Amino acid sequence: MSLAQALFYLMSFIALASALFVAATKNLVRAIFIFFVTLLALAGLYVLALADFVAITQIVIYVGGILVLILFAFMLSGRETLNTLGRQSNKFISIHKLPALLLAGLFLIVLINMITAADANNLVWIKKAVQFKNDIQPNVATTENIGVNLMTQYLLPFEAISILLMIALIGAAHLSRKERGV
Amino acid sequence: MISLTDFLVVSALLFCTGLYMIVSKRNAIQILIGIELMLNAAILNLVAFGKYDRFNNGGQMFALFAIVLAAATTAVALAIILNVYRQYKTIDPGKIDQLKD
Numbered sequence: 010m011s012l013a014q015a016l017f018y019l020m021s022f023i024a025l026a027s028a029l030f031v032a033a034t035k036n037l038v039r040a041i042f043i044f045f046v047t048l049l050a051l052a053g054l055y056v057l058a059l060a061d062f063v064a065i066t067q068i069v070i071y072v073g074g075i076l077v078l079i080l081f082a083f084m085l086s087g088r089e090t091l092n093t094l095g096r097q098s099n100k101f102i103s104i105h106k107l108p109a110l111l112l113a114g115l116f117l118i119v120l121i122n123m124i125t126a127a128d129a130n131n132l133v134w135i136k137k138a139v140q141f142k143n144d145i146q147p148n149v150a151t152t153e154n155i156g157v158n159l160m161t162q163y164l165l166p167f168e169a170i171s172i173l174l175m176i177a178l179i180g181a182a183h184l185s186r187k188e189r190g191v
Numbered sequence: 192m193i194s195l196t197d198f199l200v201v202s203a204l205l206f207c208t209g210l211y212m213i214v215s216k217r218n219a220i221q222i223l224i225g226i227e228l229m230l231n232a233a234i235l236n237l238v239a240f241g242k243y244d245r246f247n248n249g250g251q252m253f254a255l256f257a258i259v260l261a262a263a264t265t266a267v268a269l270a271i272i273l274n275v276y277r278q279y280k281t282i283d284p285g286k287i288d289q290l291k292d
Contacts, residue, residue: 011192013192013193014192014193017193017197021197021201024201024205025201025204025205025208028204028205028208028209028228029208031208031212031224031228032208032211032212032225037218037220037221040221040224041220041224044224044227047228047231048231051231051234051235054198054201054235054238055235055238055254057193058193058198058235058238058239058241058242059242060238060241060242060250060251060254062251062255063234063238063251063254063255063258066255066258067234067258070258070259070261070262071227071258071261071262074262075227075261075262075265078265078266078269079220079223079224079265079269081269082220082269082272082273083220085273085276086220086272086273086276086282105215106215108214109211109214109215110211110215112210112211112214113207113208113210113211113214114207116206116207116210117203117204117207120203120206120207121200121203124196124199124200124203125196127199128196129194129195129196129199129240130194130195130196134243135195135243138243138244138245139243142245143243143244143245143246144242144243144244144245145242145243145245149245151245151248151251154245154246154248155248155251155252155255158247158248158252159252162247163252166252166256170256170259170260173260173263174259174263177263177264177266177267178266180267180270181266181267181269181270184267184270184271184273184274185270185273185274
């Protein structure tokens, strides 16, 4: 087993264990902080898939932006959320959770079946990519290529997403402003 | 080398954890975290397949777009959650069942 493989198993174990802990815990603050760990482990998995730029973006946007936003929302929504949490029962598997657990488990079986049936390692286009040296090697830097592609081939989605970000910014500011006089 | 199937299995497990959180939790913020988990599973798939596209970078590029979309969604969703909390004094989605106040 190579070092990359060992690191892959370690990272995926950390990601899955912390995700399960987030799903199981009753304490919302603890769930949010453990979710940090999940996101960082996922960034490690992106590095192992040779996508270093995406990993850095994941850390900057998710950990730096989204989690801080979630923490703010939790702190601003106050005591009532904690009361709601306290009334939930304390076991991971209880009768109320059974349908959800059943749904997730059955969906997992379907997905695993599909993955084994698809046999992703032997797809035609992947074999072709390996044959024509179109796969990313560990010793090349991909960030420059990403920048060039972003400004040429993917310019239209890039502009569309900038407009969408603008819309989201205005919408969020409008939704969270104080209502006057009504 | 790490095979594609390993990435797909990890991503499927993460997706199902997110699905479980969305269906079972009674707190809007935890449901939002579940949605983020599912989005991350999808991004992991994009990145894993993007390894085989060096010149066009299709997978990595759309992973970046998905991350930005997730950020925009979260900002709007949290603004909505705060508004709902101000209106109803609860963020349990099961209790928010009135159109007028």
